Amino acid sequence: MxxxxxxxxxxxxxxxxxxxxxxxxxxxxxxxxxxxxxxxxxxxxxxxxxxxxxxxxxxxxxxxxxxxxxxxxxxxxxxxxxxxxxxxxxxxxxxxxxxxxxxxxxxxxxxxxxxxxxxxxxxxxxxxxxxxxxxxxxxxxxxxxxxxxxVRTLYYRADWLGDLDIEPPTDWESLRDAAERINEEHDVPGFCAPTDFTNGIASFIWSNGGEIAVHDGSAWEGRLTDPATREAIEFYADLSADGDVSPSAALGANENDGCLNDMANGNLGMYIDGSWARGAWEGVAEDPAVLDQIETTVLPGADGMAPAFAxxxxxxxxxxxxxxxxxxxxxxxxxxxxxxxxxxxxxxxxxxxxxxxxxxxxxxxxxxxxxxxxMTNTQFFPATPNWNSADQEQKILPKAVLEIAQGGDAEEILAGYNDQLTEILNTPVE
Structure with a gap:
C-alpha cells in the first residue's frame, strides 16, 4: 500500500x-x-x-x-x-x-x-x-x-556598500560605521536593531564573551549583569535608540514587523534575518529588482564573526x-x-x-x-523548559533592551531583570 x-x-x-x-x-x-x-x-x-x-x-x-x-x-x-x-x-x-x-x-x-x-x-x-x-x-x-x-546572517545592500567603497561589516565598529554612512548617503536607516529580537541580541552578547544564564550544576544563574553581557546589551540598545541608524518602528518590534518590509523596499541598508527571508521579501517587494541587490554575510561580532542561535x-x-x-x-x-x-x-x-x-x-x-x-559558529539558549517562560512569555531580554534604548538606567534595569530571569529558570518543573 x-x-x-x-x-x-x-x-x-x-x-x-x-x-x-x-x-x-x-x-x-x-x-x-x-x-x-x-x-x-x-x-x-x-x-x-x-x-x-x-x-x-x-x-x-x-x-x-x-x-x-x-x-x-x-x-x-x-x-x-x-x-x-x-x-x-x-x-x-x-x-x-x-x-x-x-x-x-x-x-x-x-x-x-x-x-x-x-x-x-x-x-x-x-x-x-x-x-x-x-x-x-x-x-x-x-x-x-x-x-x-x-541560522541568521546579516543581509545588506551590496550596491550601496559598493558605491561607498566599503566591505560588508565584520565587527561592531564597522557595522555602525557602515550604517551611519548609508544613512548619510541614502537618507534611510543603515541597520535595523529591533528590540523584540532575542535571537539577534543574544549574538551580540555571545560575541562579547557574555552569557544570558549559566547552570552551575545545581541551579541556574542569570548573567545579565556581568560586564561583558551588559556592554553588549548597551551597544545594541544604543543602535536601537539611534533613529538615523535604526528605524524608530523597530523599538518594541521584531525583525519581521520592524525591518523586513523596509529591506525589501529599499528603505533600509542592513538587518539580521534567516535564510527564509528571501521568500518573505518577494511577498512585499514593490520593485523585485531591489531584491537582486541584497547579499548576506556572517554576523559581525565584537571582534569578528558572532555566534548565532542554531x-x-x-x-x-x-x-x-x-x-x-x-x-x-x-x-x-x-x-x-x-x-x-x-x-x-x-x-x-x-x-x-x-x-x-x-x-x-x-x-x-x-x-x-x-x-x-x-553554522560553524553557533550557540544555544538555556536548555530548560523554563526558558520558554523567560523569553516567550515574559520577554525578559527584549524588555530590558527596550527600556535601556528608551533612556532607562542600564545597571538598574539589568539587575531587576536578572533577578527575574534567575527566579524563572529555577522554578521547579511540574
Missing part, C-alpha cells in the same frame, strides 16, 4: 494538513512495522515537502513493505493546543517534529520517549552537531535528534506510540545523513551534520554560503 504517494499526487495542498492524527494501526505489515506509521510535521503542507515524504516513504518501504507513512501537517499556530491534546489522550503520532527550543519543555511533560540507547547505538549520531544533540536532551537523557538547522527542529518519538522500535527506526531514517540533508535542502535550511555543510550546493550559493559558514 502506498497511501502517501496517492495523497501526494492530489492537487490540494491541505489534504495532508490536519491538526489531529490517526495513530498507528494494530496490524503489522511485515512483522517489524505496522501497516501505517503516523508522522506529525510542523507547518503548512507544501508541494515540495509532500514530494519529499513521498520519496522517504518509498525508502521506508524498502525495509518494511506494506508499511505506509501517514504524514500530517500541524500549522504552527495550532502546535501548542494540538500537542497538549495529544498528551491528554487524543490522537497522536509515532514520530514528531519538535522545535529544538521546545524539546526540553515536552520532555519534562512526559510527551517524548527517552531515546538515549537508540542514539548511543546509532553510528551516524557521532557525526551530528553535538551541541545541537545536547540541546535535544533533558536531565541527562536524549529526547530528540537534530533534523535541520537555520534554530531548527528535532525529530522525536511520541510517548504513546504503540510501535516504539519502528518509530525509532523511522526517526533514524529521516534524520540520517541522506534524508536529513534532503529535507534541509528541500525546506531551505541546513543539515544537522557539520561535514555536509561543505557541499558545493551550500558553499557556492551566494545566499546560502554565509549561512553555511555561520
Amino acid at each position: 502506498n497511501k502517501f504517494a496517492k495523497v501526494a499526487a492530489a492537487s490540494s495542498l491541505l489534504l495532508l494538513a490536519s491538526a489531529c492524527g490517526g495513530g498507528s494501526d494494530d496490524g503489522s505489515a511485515d512483522g517489524g512495522a505496522p501497516e501505517e506509521m503516523t508522522v506529525w510535521i510542523m507547518g503548512d503542507s507544501q508541494p515540495h515537502i509532500v514530494e519529499y515524504f513521498g520519496e522517504a516513504e518509498a525508502a521506508w518501504q524498502e525495509a518494511h513493505p506494506g508499511s505506509a507513512l501517514n504524514v500530517e501537517f500541524i500549522p504552527w499556530p495550532d502546535v501548542q493546543t494540538t500537542l497538549t491534546n495529544a498528551l491528554a489522550g487524543g490522537d497522536s503520532p509515532d514520530v514528531i517534529e519538535i522545535g529544538n527550543d521546545q524539546s526540553s519543555n515536552w520532555a519534562s511533560q512526559g510527551a517524548l520517549v527517552d531515546i538515549t540507547e537508540t542514539v548511543d547505538a546509532w553510528d551516524e549520531a557521532a557525526d551530528l552537531d553535538q551541541n545541537a544533540l545536547e540541546f535535544a536532551s533533558y536531565e541527562g537523557s536524549v529526547y530528540g535528534v537534530p533534523w535541520y538547522s537555520g 534554530g531548527g527542529s528535532n525529530l522525536s518519538v511520541w510517548s504513546t506510540t504503540e510501535n516504539p522500535e519502528a518509530a525509532a527506526e523511522l526517526l533514524q531514517l529521516l534524520a540520517g545523513k541522506e534524508w536529513g540533508d534532503r529535507f534541509a535542502e528541500t525546506a531551505g535550511f541546513f543539515p544537522a551534520y557539520p561535514e555536509l555543510l561543505e557541499q558545493d550546493k551550500y558553499t557556492s550559493d551566494p545566499l546560502k554560503a554565509a549561512g553555511a559558514e555561520q
Whole structure:
C-alpha cells in the first residue's frame, strides 16, 4: 500500500494538513512495522515537502513493505493546543517534529520517549552537531535528534556598500560605521536593531564573551549583569535608540514587523534575518529588482564573526506510540545523513551534520554560503523548559533592551531583570 504517494499526487495542498492524527494501526505489515506509521510535521503542507515524504516513504518501504507513512501537517499556530491534546489522550503520532527550543519543555511533560540507547547505538549520531544533540536532551537523557538547522546572517545592500567603497561589516565598529554612512548617503536607516529580537541580541552578547544564564550544576544563574553581557546589551540598545541608524518602528518590534518590509523596499541598508527571508521579501517587494541587490554575510561580532542561535527542529518519538522500535527506526531514517540533508535542502535550511555543510550546493550559493559558514559558529539558549517562560512569555531580554534604548538606567534595569530571569529558570518543573 502506498497511501502517501496517492495523497501526494492530489492537487490540494491541505489534504495532508490536519491538526489531529490517526495513530498507528494494530496490524503489522511485515512483522517489524505496522501497516501505517503516523508522522506529525510542523507547518503548512507544501508541494515540495509532500514530494519529499513521498520519496522517504518509498525508502521506508524498502525495509518494511506494506508499511505506509501517514504524514500530517500541524500549522504552527495550532502546535501548542494540538500537542497538549495529544498528551491528554487524543490522537497522536509515532514520530514528531519538535522545535529544538521546545524539546526540553515536552520532555519534562512526559510527551517524548527517552531515546538515549537508540542514539548511543546509532553510528551516524557521532557525526551530528553535538551541541545541537545536547540541546535535544533533558536531565541527562536524549529526547530528540537534530533534523535541520537555520541560522541568521546579516543581509545588506551590496550596491550601496559598493558605491561607498566599503566591505560588508565584520565587527561592531564597522557595522555602525557602515550604517551611519548609508544613512548619510541614502537618507534611510543603515541597520535595523529591533528590540523584540532575542535571537539577534543574544549574538551580540555571545560575541562579547557574555552569557544570558549559566547552570552551575545545581541551579541556574542569570548573567545579565556581568560586564561583558551588559556592554553588549548597551551597544545594541544604543543602535536601537539611534533613529538615523535604526528605524524608530523597530523599538518594541521584531525583525519581521520592524525591518523586513523596509529591506525589501529599499528603505533600509542592513538587518539580521534567516535564510527564509528571501521568500518573505518577494511577498512585499514593490520593485523585485531591489531584491537582486541584497547579499548576506556572517554576523559581525565584537571582534569578528558572532555566534548565532542554531534554530531548527528535532525529530522525536511520541510517548504513546504503540510501535516504539519502528518509530525509532523511522526517526533514524529521516534524520540520517541522506534524508536529513534532503529535507534541509528541500525546506531551505541546513543539515544537522557539520561535514555536509561543505557541499558545493551550500558553499557556492551566494545566499546560502554565509549561512553555511555561520553554522560553524553557533550557540544555544538555556536548555530548560523554563526558558520558554523567560523569553516567550515574559520577554525578559527584549524588555530590558527596550527600556535601556528608551533612556532607562542600564545597571538598574539589568539587575531587576536578572533577578527575574534567575527566579524563572529555577522554578521547579511540574
